[in-house]
Amino acid sequence: MELPYSEPYKIKMVETIKRSTKEERLKWIKQANYNLFNLASEKVFIDLLTDSGTGAMSDKQWAEMMIGDESYAGSSSFKKLKKTVKKITGFNYFLPTHQGRAAENVLFSAMVKEGDIVPGNSHFDTTKGHIEFRKATAVDCTIDEAFDTSNMHPFKGNIDVHKLETVFKKYPKDKIPFVILTITCNSAGGQPVSVENTKAVSKLCKQYGIPLYFDAARFSENAYFIKKREEGYADKTIKEIVKEVFSYGDGMTMSAKKDGLVNMGGFIALNNKAVYKQATVFNIMFEGFITYGGMNGRDMGALAVGLDESTEFNYLESRIEQVAFLGKKLVEYGVPVQQPFGGHAIFLDANKFVPSIPRDEYRAQALAIELYIVGGIRGVEIGTVLADRDPFTRKNRYPELELVRLAIPRRTYTNNHIAYVAATLKNIYDSRDEAKSGYVIVDEAPIMRHFTAKFSKI
CATH class of the missing domain: 3.40.640.10 (Type I PLP-dependent aspartate aminotransferase-like (Major domain))
Known part of the structure; x- marks a missing residue:
């Protein structure tokens, strides 16, 4: 029998993370103008906003x-x-x-x-x-x-x-x-x-x-x-x-x-x-x-x-296999994701996940917000919001892909955390037909708007 991969490290220190209720998260995301970047970290249960600077050092x-x-x-x-x-x-x-x-x-x-x-x-x-x-x-x-x-x-x-x-x-x-x-x-x-x-x-x-x-x-x-x-x-x-x-x-x-x-x-x-x-x-x-x-x-x-x-193989195998663990779970649940799985994140295909939400209502942003509301999980939109406006026409640019990125911090979460993320997404996907409308931008910066934009629910 082939043995599964195992993390090439053991845990020496832990950090407490706080659970919250759906009612609290609904209030908090509204106060944040429906921009996940505006949430205080203590209001997030599992933070997959980015893998940039969020890992654990040796x-x-x-x-x-x-x-x-x-x-x-x-x-x-x-x-x-x-x-x-x-x-x-x-x-x-x-x-x-x-x-x-x-x-x-x-x-x-x-x-x-x-x-x-x-x-x-x-x-x-x-x-x-x-x-x-x-x-x-x-x-x-x-x-x-x-x-x-x-x-x-x-x-x-x-x-x-x-x-x-x-x-x-x-x-x-x-x-x-x-x-x-x-x-x-x-x-x-x-x-x-x-x-x-x-x-x-x-x-x-x-x-x-x-x-x-x-x-x-x-x-x-x-x-x-x-x-x-x-x-x-x-x-x-x-x-x-x-x-x-x-x-x-x-x-x-x-x-x-x-x-x-x-x-x-x-x-x-x-x-x-x-x-x-x-x-x-x-x-x-x-x-x-x-x-x-x-x-x-x-x-x-x-x-x-x-x-x-x-740049050592054992570290990389553990890191990338954990990302793949989430990807395989989501594929098993029928959730549409970018394949093959990437190295640092799993990307949800919002065009297939919630096609009922119009693109000009930012369907990937809507999906990312729903993931936070249901599970306290923070991801990030990689779609029309991030694509920004054309600098010459000032019209929205619509990329071919509307994605929600779930970036896995390095050496930070266990597979139990990852399984929780997968189960949350399965629940959202099973009720996806209820998603009919998204959001509108009410305030945005002239460049790289996704960091500070304010949204309103339609």
Whole structure:
């Protein structure tokens, strides 16, 4: 008999979470203007809003917190992190930032200008936000299979090379500062990108003289899928796969709050010295001196350990198998989800779950709210609300997929918690025919509205 996977750690400390009643949650979500971001954490039972910075650190990471060097310049913790980043990614130049969107802000300030075109694979919300804030345009070149949640393509995060070349041919080279490849592709459902596709994209970029950068927040989870799904990689270590993937690019931004296994932090890693010198100017302006960049020394030390831990197979197998545990339960219950299951989250297909709610009434947001009301579970909408308005027409953009993301924090919840989430969703799905109407936005920010928008129930 094959033994099931088991977590490669034991629990040393616990945190109390509070149960609440449905009546309390109805009151709280109304007070929050039906925006799950506005809920106080103590009003949430199981928090799957994001896997960003919400995981548990290891004993070795906490040990690093005690010996962090908080020197303003030349910190030994910085040197430790720089050495680790070089060892794992292979990139020669390194700038710490306080989180991933800060890394984007610094790099894009150096490279993106008004009128530019930035192709990629379903850009993440902050990535697109930073591009559009600079009056540039993000162009999605993801393969079509990514938009069919029942299609079992193993690498739905892949870029369609023909779509990408069409962009290269349509616009002059000086209008395309870089291609950004997100690994794994969050907006497509936490879907991985293959080495074969990365190599093909890299080859095309070199042919046209355009740099290739990675949004690498979940790079180690991406490497796990390569090991499990791509021919020729089963016997390679995660660290070997990671090193190869990054060898095809010119640089990366990193939200260390994901596969860095820390609560706060990020960085930029590069091979181009000229871009590095430009970026240092903005890093000092926006983040801090180049040897701390908005991070404490203790956090840099914890991140150095986290990067090593997250690129070990046993950790990744436990983490991704827990995500799959939720996915398998939901499939067993008939609940429509993006398949194959992603690395960090399960994505509910709201188009199939509640098709009776009109798209202009934000059906994925309505489903996410219902999940909170029924079970005290907080997820997040990845659909029309997040897609925001077209910056030129100011009309809603309707993406092909309307998703609710259930992001699983790393090393945080047990499978009993996950089973509770699945059972709650089964109950909601069994009564889905009762869902007839959704919500209307009554107040929103001009960009990245999903964080602070206010809704009213129709």
